[in-house]
Amino acid sequence: MKITIQAMMEELMRPVGQLEHTVDRLLFGDLNTEVTGVVTAFMPTQYVIEQAVALGANLIISHEGPFFSHQDQEGVHADDPVYAAKKRLIRESGIAIFRWHDYIHRYKPDWITQGLVQAFGWEDAVIKHRPEAAVVQLPGSALRDIAVDIKERLGIPYVRIMGDPDQICARAGVLVGYRGGGGSVIPLMEQEALDLVVYGEGPEWESPEYVRDAVRQGRKKALIVIGHAESEVPGMNLLARNLQERYPDLQVHTVSEKPLFRVV
Known part of the structure; x- marks a missing residue:
């Protein structure tokens, strides 16, 4: 067609x-x-x-x-x-x-967020779609294990974490792109009683510093920061799959860059 x-x-x-x-x-x-x-x-x-x-x-x-x-x-x-x-x-x-x-x-739900949730294998764990985030209920795993699993599923060389690596995290929020600022993350953590927030990027003096203080106060809060592109590529891959289904005679490809930064 x-x-x-x-x-x-x-x-x-x-x-x-x-x-x-x-x-x-x-x-x-x-x-x-x-x-x-x-x-x-x-x-x-x-x-x-x-x-x-x-x-x-x-x-x-x-x-x-x-x-x-x-x-x-x-x-x-x-x-x-x-x-x-x-x-x-x-x-x-x-x-x-x-x-x-x-x-x-x-889109309802936001396809960029949905693509990332699917890439994590968390689609069945979603309990709420908010305009800015998906809220998921996980079985409960250590922060370090969740971070390693995310890294492997996305095929990226590293993620950054904030919080106790051994903390058990079960209720999490997923935010893509530049939604990692304090204006989004801090109220979300309290409103949804989250142990963990995973996001693309945001100012380092906002959400990470909030979590640093929370941990110092003995509160169980954690972050995983995966990178802006890394958080949104899965959503564009979801779009590609949809287009291929909608137009089966059309050649549809996804092209991704290597991660923007390297750790030395």
Whole structure:
């Protein structure tokens, strides 16, 4: 079944309806172009674009934008050689890029969070979906064991933990992306009586310092920080699986980068 970029975008937006303010839009390409192959990715990095071209895809659906800022303010870095080279690659390749951030977070449940929960193997443990988090009830394991299991399931070289590694954690919150700030994590921990919060990233002087003080006071609280991209890639993989089921004749690929940082 043939489908244009515009038709695919409209179908993906339909469960949410029209958002008045959103960063989601076609950044490059023509809405009337027929989709012949799709790559989903956390961010259209130089590598992801190159791989999409090599795979013969003509559409990248990315959670984040290509130019290093949430608002995708094209032209802010116009004089920078890295920006210029990347934009030239996009233009010369003819590939289309669809930014898909706000709508997918507003699915019920949020598909980015749901993808991470599924990657952890915790789907059956979910007891509540909140707009910003999933709350899960686990059998109860030591913090260090949960962290190792998460690391292995995501195939990443490390995660960071805060709290007593031997603490038994059973009730946990899962937050993706930049939702690890104190404004989200601290009230969630108390409202849901959580032992553990797993999140992508957030200011280090907020949630981690709160947990440091909590542990000093004898309270059993813990964090696992896995990285922004690492927390959201599974959601984009969930999108890819959905698209492949919806359009079985279309080639749909996921392309992921290596973890952003290395520990030395």
